[in-house]
Amino acid sequence: MTSIARSHAEQLDAADPLAHFRDRYLPHGDDVIAYLDGNSLGRPIRAVRDAWLDLADHQWGERLIRSWTDGPGGGWMDLPEQVGDELAAAMLGAAPGQTIIADSTTINFYKALRAALALRPDRRVIVMDRDNFPTDRFVAESIASELDYEIRWMPSNFAEPIDDDVAVLTASHIAYRSGYVADVAEITARAHDAGAVVVWDLCHSVGVFPAQLDAWQVDFAVGCTYKFVGGGPGAPAFVYAATRHHGQLRQPLWGWLGRRDPFEMEQGYLPAAGIRSMMSGTPTIPGILAVRAGTALIAEAGIEAIRAKSVALTEMVIDLYDAVLAPLGFDLGSPRESRRRGGHVTIHRSDARELTRAIIDRGVIPDFRTPDGIRLGLSPLPGSFGEVWDAVEIIRQIGAA
């Protein structure tokens, strides 16, 4: 038994102003006691299911091709910017016209990093950290090897001087392993002081931690929508480019939908105005409609309220860790300071891979990360304190066995 009684978790649930959002999600299988992997794939929102049905039966079914250009509020062709603006308003702290939903995080990161580098043509250094998510590192490495850039690896806190040969600094808002929250404003300011441009990856923060992209003076940002936003497996990502760069926005994945007047089918590529030039091919409509539904749910709950519950959930996990997991040889891999801690808590033990399998067999689904990490992702909208308490109790039982 843990030192924090389950009744305490139940009290927190009873007082939780977001508790009723749990009903907005589809039920999971009876074999699942606790789902702690919403930081990898968010739980399915009823409104996403509804959106797919409406798409099949009405938008696509009845209206057919006409839905590309007309419909209530515009056509599908307008969705990349419309839903981008909705996402920006609900959780990115970004004014309209700077965000689109398109492609995957990988493709958007490629476009954003190339666009950022193009703003500093005389500089040849990309700064990033080795703990950044693999796709970010691989994209940067591809660009560096092909276009003769140097990648300067820094510690994750970027607490080293940023020289005036740095073109771009890129990092994750919340670290995918530890959940560490970077000080975006401070790091961005230091990069700007050196004349560099920043590209932030918000994959692990969007929808659970309020961003202030405009206020933080971020240049470019990307992020995925299938974690806390709840857009479903492989939902399209977003890309943000600050308005002040729109006059010089250039990315090399030229496609028909990033061109000015695409349906004139003319010769030669002329980038569309503004953020639209970050598009390439045809957007995936079931994906964008799912992002819209997830975004609406977050807007309704409020990102600040979500963050408050997220902090309370991770706080409880750390309290339980101290009480019952640390004595079993687990190590805490996430910050204790709530200000620096995102929506997941990672615990380490050398047998984490096997433990994760046993935990899943008991109905608790966390996320294993090599070599020895178990990520406990806490989803504020569908999750409850009782569920998390039960999960830690099962981890304790298995860890002690």
Added chain:
Amino acid sequence: MTSIARSHAEQLDAADPLAHFRDRYLPHGDDVIAYLDGNSLGRPIRAVRDAWLDLADHQWGERLIRSWTDGPGGGWMDLPEQVGDELAAAMLGAAPGQTIIADSTTINFYKALRAALALRPDRRVIVMDRDNFPTDRFVAESIASELDYEIRWMPSNFAEPIDDDVAVLTASHIAYRSGYVADVAEITARAHDAGAVVVWDLCHSVGVFPAQLDAWQVDFAVGCTYKFVGGGPGAPAFVYAATRHHGQLRQPLWGWLGRRDPFEMEQGYLPAAGIRSMMSGTPTIPGILAVRAGTALIAEAGIEAIRAKSVALTEMVIDLYDAVLAPLGFDLGSPRESRRRGGHVTIHRSDARELTRAIIDRGVIPDFRTPDGIRLGLSPLPGSFGEVWDAVEIIRQIGAA
């Protein structure tokens, strides 16, 4: 009235062995008499709707993150190759292991063209035609301007000598305006004779015209799945790379899912084996499942039977054109020879833009293409001869008004 009686169309429908496939599609709005735009956005298949519901309720809903790696027949992670192989077997004439479903046509074309160019590092010329679909031209122009290639524009029949400075020849199997069917085998052979590599765009042929990518010795191919395959708006595209090139397959959009052992999250990019290295980011699952459903329908009907009905449908349109549209000043923009004609017939008249609006108001949905083309797309599985007859009759009435 036309010279071909509607009863003739009704007889063709009565004798049509594919007629029953019409019931496999969702109904469209009562305001639609004839949908002749399946070459732009295919009609919704009931099984696609079912797939999205199953995804929401069961695969995602009940099984949550576990569906990425396990499920009946494999996890979502296996879908890009599995559905790629299904598509390849049903309509591409390609053996397994050479095709994946991923990203958009634009992104896949970028990857394929870069991979093709990388096979001929000492050559600097890309051959294509100005009538190719805009996204193909734009991608080639971006690569040419950035990496110092020359684009050599040729007529659409490529009936000019291909010199030994040509790295890649790229073209569309079926032209998006005219519906002209290129002789892929012959053009590919001539390109190969000159030591060049080919990249074919199958967007307007896949699902309506049988391809033989392996027999034709094609090197790379891409195509979209929201036209005749019926994967829905913005469904993910396919990319094919012949097995003989897999040892040297290199594309620059490095992402975590194109890497060997992606979940080891290690440093440095090592391309995955085979066609998997053409992946970049996370695949869109509602999109891939829709492609699977559309592919299964085509496999059930048989691509040769689909092509036979497609020829009969376009033949009837041309007969009706000769009888009633040519006298009204329309010009035929598509080949008369059925062997060289794809799944759509384009007619031209200077007032095509206004005519298209009026035709749509009467419940017939074709596709306008600048400057003066009306594309009549004939979908063999959901379409009928009677519907097409009605459509031409309405075009005649409006064209004569």
